[in-house]
Amino acid sequence: MKKLIIFLTLTxxxxxxxxxxxxxxxxxxxxxxxxxxxxxxxxxxxxxxxGLYALPGAEDRRTExxxxxEFPPYELELEEGKKFWDANKLGTCFKNGGxxxxxxxxxxxxxxxxxxxxxxxxxxxxKGKKPIKDLKKGKMAQVVAYMKSMSRDKxxxxxxSSAGAKAAYEKGKKFYWARRGQLNFSCxxxxxxxxxxxxxxxxxSAGLGHGVGFPAYRSKWGGLGxxxxxxxxxxxxxRAKPLKPQSETYxxxxxxxxxxxxxxxxxxxxQRF
Amino acid sequence: xxxxxxxxxxxxSGGTALVLTLVKHPMETGQRVDKKTKQKxxxxxxxxxxxxxxxxxxxxxxxxxxxxxxxxxxxxxxxAKKGDKVxxxxxxxxxxxxxxxxxxx
Numbered sequence: 001m002k003k004l005i006i007f008l009t010l011t012x013x014x015x016x017x018x019x020x021x022x023x024x025x026x027x028x029x030x031x032x033x034x035x036x037x038x039x040x041x042x043x044x045x046x047x048x049x050x051g052l053y054a055l056p057g058a059e060d061r062r063t064e065x066x067x068x069x070e071f072p073p074y075e076l077e078l079e080e081g082k083k084f085w086d087a088n089k090l091g092t093c094f095k096n097g098g099x100x101x102x103x104x105x106x107x108x109x110x111x112x113x114x115x116x117x118x119x120x121x122x123x124x125x126x127k128g129k130k131p132i133k134d135l136k137k138g139k140m141a142q143v144v145a146y147m148k149s150m151s152r153d154k155x156x157x158x159x160x161s162s163a164g165a166k167a168a169y170e171k172g173k174k175f176y177w178a179r180r181g182q183l184n185f186s187c188x189x190x191x192x193x194x195x196x197x198x199x200x201x202x203x204x205s206a207g208l209g210h211g212v213g214f215p216a217y218r219s220k221w222g223g224l225g226x227x228x229x230x231x232x233x234x235x236x237x238x239r240a241k242p243l244k245p246q247s248e249t250y251x252x253x254x255x256x257x258x259x260x261x262x263x264x265x266x267x268x269x270x271q272r273f
Numbered sequence: 274x275x276x277x278x279x280x281x282x283x284x285x286s287g288g289t290a291l292v293l294t295l296v297k298h299p300m301e302t303g304q305r306v307d308k309k310t311k312q313k314x315x316x317x318x319x320x321x322x323x324x325x326x327x328x329x330x331x332x333x334x335x336x337x338x339x340x341x342x343x344x345x346x347x348x349x350x351x352x353a354k355k356g357d358k359v360x361x362x363x364x365x366x367x368x369x370x371x372x373x374x375x376x377x378x
Contacts, residue, residue, distance in 0.1 A: 071293045071345060076278050222342070 025160045025169055025259060032260050036208040039195065048209035049264040051272060055196045058203050065271065074145065074217035074269045077224045081146030084139060090147075093123035102151035103266050104158065106255050108165035113251040116144050117226065135245035136229035141215040145224055148215070148268035156212060156266060158259045165255070172256025175249055176207075181240030187253075202273070210257045213270035224269060227254060281373040283359050290353035290377055292324060294346045294361045302338035322363040324348050336363075353377050 023031070036048070040055060047054035053062045084090075091097035106115045120143055121131035132140045160169045176187045190199065191207035198204075214227035221229075228250050232242035243250055277298055284291040296319065303316025316338060324332040332348045350359070355377055362372035 070284070071280075071282055071295055073295070073343065073345070075280060076295065076297045076343065079278065 029260060029262060032208065036206055046265060048206060049212045049267045051209060051213055052203045052205040055203060055206060057196060068271050072271055074224055074271065077142045078145055078149060078269060081142030084143050085146050088124060088127065088129060090120060090123055093126065098147050099150045100154060102148045103154035103156050106251060106258060107159060108162055108168060110164065113168050113255050115246065115251055115254060116147055117246055135226060137223055137225045141224035141226045144226060145215040145269035148266060151266055153265045155263050156258060156261050158255065158262060160259050168252045168255050169259060172252035175253045176256055181235065181238035183238040185238040209261050209264055211254065212261050212264050213267045213272065215268060216270045216272045218272050277369060277371045279371040279373040281359065281361050281375045283375045283377050285353065285377055288352060290350045292348050292350055292359050295343065296363065296371060297343055300340055300342040300344060317365065317367055319363050319365045322346055322361065325360040326350055326353060327357050
């Protein structure tokens with residue numbers, strides 16, 4: 001009986017407040033950061049941009065990674081990206097020749113969330129050249145890596161102030177926290193609740209700092225891959241059907257994740273296991 | 274044919290220089306089968322890599338099909354002085370060559 005009364009009062013209260021006040025992105029960010037600060041008190045804020053290598057328990061991997069980074073395996077591909085960038089004069093489509101602007105991506109252009117990948121393909125189209133088809137690896141990953149490398153160490157600054165951007169942000173947030181796939185996991189289950197713990201032989205990266213290191217050279221891939229390629233892989237691992245790269249939902253997710261990584265330095269391109 | 278970019282980096286620490294070389298190379302073993310044509314992919318791998326400091330050979334590596342694609346090879350050179358020129362050159366089984374040069378900092 002008591003339970004029923006509580007239940008009724010609760011539903012009554014909810015009825016009385018039909019507008020459940022949604023947390024603003026700023027509040028989300030505050031709660032997000034304080035959660036990770038509490039969970040990993042010894043990890044400095046900037047270190048989160050190094051993905052799982054920043055986390056306690058990954059010291060051996062960190063040593064290995066630091067040795068790899070003495071001669072990063074993505075350097076050859078980065079040069080390819082530069083060649084493609086120069087050959088197609090992609091700098092003319094971007095502010096300041098594409099230098100020092102990547103930390104503001106993705107952005108809301110009034111209609112949709114624009115990512116670097118979309119802008120590069122739009123630029124190629126404008127110049128009467130064929131847009132790059134493969135949005136996961138190869139040319140696209142190389143070019144994006146080169147453009148991001150020109151903004152290395154700049155701190156992520158994404159604008160979600162407009163109404164459209166906020167809607168996309170909410171969409172991405174919903175995707176992040178919603179269960180999916182046969183395993184019924186959300187992104188947050190692994191990368192927030194269980195961040196830093198082992199899954200099989202691997203360490204789960206912290207949700208804070210996702211995206212700033214992509215495109216990344218993954219040893220598993222044997223080459224560079226874009227963020228959306230990783231999203232697809234992640235979705236597959238929870239036995240969910242991956243969405244298409246640069247689909248609206250993935251772009252919204254990118255906006256949400258990048259906003260949550262605000263003020264972290266860009267480390268792309270990077271190396272991940 | 275693809276270009277074989279060769280990169281070299283030299284790190285000096287206490288009289289010993291660490292020379293690292295990264296080569297973009299397929300390093301085909303000759304055992305793999307092309308999924309579409311069902312033909313074996315012909316072997317293509319680096320056979321010899323030599324390291325020179327100021328024109329004098331200091332190391333030689335015999336690589337083979339067991340080495341991974343885009344190999345990273347490193348050697349430590351003693352008594353490397355600032356200003357010394359370190360050169361690496363390689364040849365593969367198809368007669369391709371590549372080299373790169375770097376000065377010790």
